Amino acid sequence: MPAVEEKKVPKRAPLPANLPRREIRHEPDSTTCACGCQMKRVGEDVAEKLDYVPGVFTVERHIQWDGRPHLVPSL
Template sequence: MSPDQLRTLAAQLLSQVDKMGKKISRDQTLIEKLTHEIAQLKRLKFAKRSEQMNPEQASLLDDLIDTDIAAIEVELQALHTVPAATEKKQKPKRTALPAEFPRTLIHHEPDNTHCPCGCALKRIGEDVSEKLD
């Protein structure tokens, strides 16, 4: 593929990712709205008689739901536009031990350094710990 084709493909993929993100956001808002409506309907249907809502007053909640959904959508937009703050790595609370203190190196090696297939095992990391006696 030529570089121009790759650029157009990348642009298409980025636009598709953007569209999918917007669709997911709309779907989540719709899910929250429907979940809220289901909860209200359950209260209407299954609540004790003294707690049941008057069906004539149910229309009053529709206005509240619409304003709540609008407020949630504004908050979602604000969250999507704010870039994630990069967290700074915290420095250790304790200072390093002075260099003049004696140090003892202890290496814990495995008994067998070959895997069952016969290949040599590779070192994947090490932990260093210093303590004062």
């Protein structure tokens, strides 16, 4: 039986560093977990989106808060 070849997904090239960037932070409304304990920031997820207003390219950096309750052990 021939080996199954995995489909290669092409990666998008990073947006050029010389384009102006605008940060858009998506913070949670509350950092209190449903159990009542305080959430701890463990990182951020960043996605960049190319935006075009006639004559000007900009990059929107969407930064989303990533956290978990402080009582949950690290994975």
